[in-house]
Amino acid sequence: MRFIILLASLLNLALASTSQKPLLGSQNEYGHSIASATENANLIFNAVHSSMRQWGSSIQHNGMSFFPAYIPEGTLLYHGNRIPEIPIGPEWIAFEIPHAEMFAVGWRVKRPQPPGDGDDDKVEVSDEGYVDLRKISPNQLWTLDEPEYEYIPGYLHIYKANRPLKVLYLDGMAAGNSDRGTMDSQDILLLNFTGGVWDERGRAAELCNLAKDIGVEGFVRMECGFELIKCDFSEGLTFISHKQRPNIQKSEGFNTMFLFEFVREIGSRYFGIGAGRVLLDYSSMVSAFFYPANLSNPHPDPGQSKLPRLVKSDDNVLKQMRSDVRDAVIDSNSNVGIDWQGVADMIVKRFASRLQFLATDMDQEKLLSEVNMLVNTFIDYGTHDEQDPVEVCALHYLQPVSPHTEQDHLIQAAFKTVTHKICDTLNEVRKIVLQKREDENAVDVDDASLEVQLIRELNSWLDWPDWTTCGVCAVDEVCFIAVFPYGTEEDHYLPQCRNSEQLFKRLRSRDNYWMPRQR
Numbered sequence: 111m112r113f114i115i116l117l118a119s120l121l122n123l124a125l126a127s128t129s130q131k132p133l134l135g136s137q138n139e140y141g142h143s144i145a146s147a148t149e150n151a152n153l154i155f156n157a158v159h160s161s162m163r164q165w166g167s168s169i170q171h172n173g174m175s176f177f178p179a180y181i182p183e184g185t186l187l188y189h190g191n192r193i194p195e196i197p198i199g200p201e202w203i204a205f206e207i208p209h210a211e212m213f214a215v216g217w218r219v220k221r222p223q224p225p226g227d228g229d230d231d232k233v234e235v236s237d238e239g240y241v242d243l244r245k246i247s248p249n250q251l252w253t254l255d256e257p258e259y260e261y262i263p264g265y266l267h268i269y270k271a272n273r274p275l276k277v278l279y280l281d282g283m284a285a286g287n288s289d290r291g292t293m294d295s296q297d298i299l300l301l302n303f304t305g306g307v308w309d310e311r312g313r314a315a316e317l318c319n320l321a322k323d324i325g326v327e328g329f330v331r332m333e334c335g336f337e338l339i340k341c342d343f344s345e346g347l348t349f350i351s352h353k354q355r356p357n358i359q360k361s362e363g364f365n366t367m368f369l370f371e372f373v374r375e376i377g378s379r380y381f382g383i384g385a386g387r388v389l390l391d392y393s394s395m396v397s398a399f400f401y402p403a404n405l406s407n408p409h410p411d412p413g414q415s416k417l418p419r420l421v422k423s424d425d426n427v428l429k430q431m432r433s434d435v436r437d438a439v440i441d442s443n444s445n446v447g448i449d450w451q452g453v454a455d456m457i458v459k460r461f462a463s464r465l466q467f468l469a470t471d472m473d474q475e476k477l478l479s480e481v482n483m484l485v486n487t488f489i490d491y492g493t494h495d496e497q498d499p500v501e502v503c504a505l506h507y508l509q510p511v512s513p514h515t516e517q518d519h520l521i522q523a524a525f526k527t528v529t530h531k532i533c534d535t536l537n538e539v540r541k542i543v544l545q546k547r548e549d550e551n552a553v554d555v556d557d558a559s560l561e562v563q564l565i566r567e568l569n570s571w572l573d574w575p576d577w578t579t580c581g582v583c584a585v586d587e588v589c590f591i592a593v594f595p596y597g598t599e600e601d602h603y604l605p606q607c608r609n610s611e612q613l614f615k616r617l618r619s620r621d622n623y624w625m626p627r628q629r
C-alpha cells in the first residue's frame with residue numbers, strides 16, 4: 111500500500127515537472143505582468159515577508175494578496191461558542207486559546223430594545239435574543255457588560271485536524287471588520303460583496319459558496335490572532351473537548367490581566383505562528399501587486415493614503431484577478447513550491463539592522479567599513495573581471511531558488527528589484543566615500559550627509575516592518591500594536607511596551623482605530 115502511494119507521488123512529481131502549464135489566466139491588458147511586479151517590488155517583498163506574521167500584517171493591514179495554504183494533520187484548533195454542541199458551519203476557529211475564549215460566552219438581551227444614541231450603538235440580536243458576537247463593533251463590545259445584557263458562560267471547544275486541510279489565506283488584517291480597507295480583498299475582489307463591513311456572517315456564507323467552487327475547506331485570516339473560517343465542521347476535524355468557561359463577571363474569569371495576557375499571546379505570534387501550523391504555497395500566490403490595478407487610497411491622512419485599497423480599481427482588472435485566484439487555488443497542491451518567505455528572511459536578516467545603523471550619522475571610516483562588509487564579497491580585488499558587482503550582489507540572494515510557476519517569475523522580478531536597489535545604493539555610497547578619499551581637494555571629508563540621505567531614501571522605500579518593533583519589553587509589559595478590534599490611532603502609528611493598566615485603558619478606549627467615523 112505504502113509502496114503504491116510512493117509510486118503515485120513520484121509519478122505526480124514527474125508529471126508536474128514535465129507539464130508546465132501556466133497557472134495564471136491568459137495575458138491581456140488587465141493581466142499580471144513583470145512590469146507591474148517590478149513597479150510594486152517593495153510591496154510584494156513585504157507581503158511575502160509578513161505573510162502569516164501578526165506584526166507586519168498589522169502595520170500593512172490592507173492585504174492585497176492570496177495564498178493557497180495547507181493546515182497540517184494534527185494541528186490543534188480552538189473554537190469559542192455559547193453552546194457545547196459542535197456547530198455545522200460556517201464558523202470561526204482560532205489558532206490560539208485566548209482568541210477562542212473571547213467567543214466562549216453568550217450575551218442575552220434582557221430588555222427587547224437596548225437604548226443607544228444611534229445606529230452605531232444598536233446591537234444586532236438573534237431570534238432567540240442572543241447577541242451575535244460576530245456582528246458587533248469594537249465600541250459595542252464594551253457596552254455588553256452594562257446591565258441591559260445578561261451574561262451566560264459559554265464553551266471552549268478543541269478540535270484537531272485529522273488530515274491536511276486545504277484553505278485560502280487572505281493576508282493583512284483580513285478578519286478586521288473595518289472600513290479602512292482591511293476587507294477590500296474579500297469584499298471588492300473575491301466576492302463583490304454588498305453586505306457592508308459588519309456583516310461577517312453574510313460574508314462567511316458567500317466565502318463558503320466560493321470555497322465549494324475552488325475546492326478549499328475555509329479561509330485563514332487575521333485579526334487579534336489568526337483564525338480559520340471553517341465551512342463545514344463535519345469535515346477534516348476531530349472533536350477533542352468542550353469545557354464550560356468560568357463566569358467572566360466573577361474575578362476568576364476576567365480581569366485586566368486576561369486582556370494583558372491575551373496581548374502577550376498575540377505578541378508571541380508577531381513574527382510567525384510557529385510549528386508550521388499553516389504552510390503557504392508561495393509559488394501559487396496571487397497578488398493585486400502583480401496587476402495594473404489602481405491601488406490608490408482616497409483617505410486624506412498621509413499615513414493612511416500609503417496603504418493600498420481596491421476602491422479605485424477597474425472592474426476588468428478585478429475580474430481578471432478573481433479568475434486568476436480561482437485558477438491558482440485549483441491548481442495548487444500540497445507539494446508546496448518555493449519558500450519565498452525564507453528568501454526574504456535571509457535578505458532582511460542580512461541588511462535590516464545594518465541599513466538602520468548606516469542611516470545614523472557615523473564617521474567616514476566606520477561608514478566605509480560597514481558598507482564594504484556588505485558589498486565587497488561581490489568584488490574581485492585580484493583580477494579586473496567584467497562582472498558588474500551590483501548585479502552579482504543583487505542576484506546572489508536569489509541563487510538558492512529556481513522559479514517554476516509564473517508567480518515564481520513575478521516574485522523573482524520583485525525580489526530582484528529589491529536586492530538590486532539595496533546593492534546599488536550601497537555601491538553608490540561606497541563610491542562616494544572612496545572618491546572623497548582620493549580627491550585631495552575635497553573640502554568636507556567628514557560630511558556624510560549625502561551618503562546618509564541615500565540610505566534613508568532606500569530605507570523609506572523598503573519600509574521593513576522589523577524597523578518599528580518595540581524592542582524587548584520588561585516582563586510586566588507587552589508590546590502593543592493596534593490589532594482589530596483593539597487599539598487607538600496612536601497604537602497603530604506608534605506601537606510601544608505597555609503595562610496591564612495602560613493597556614486596559616487603551617483597549618477600552620472609545621477612540622478606536624478600526625471604527626468608522628467621519629473621514
Ligand SMILES: *[C@@H]1O[C@H](CO)[C@@H](O)[C@H](O)[C@H]1NC(C)=O
Nearest residue numbers: 403404405406407408422423
Ligand atoms: C487612480 O485613481 C485615482 C482616484 O480616482 C486617480 O486620481 C488616479 O489618477 C488613478 N491612477 C491611475 C494610475 O490611474
Ligand SMILES: *[C@@H]1O[C@H](CO)[C@@H](O)[C@H](O)[C@H]1NC(C)=O
Nearest residue numbers: 298299302424425426428429
Ligand atoms: C459587482 O457587481 C456590480 C453589480 O452587480 C456589477 O455592476 C460589477 O461589474 C461587479 N464588479 C465586479 C468586479 O465583479
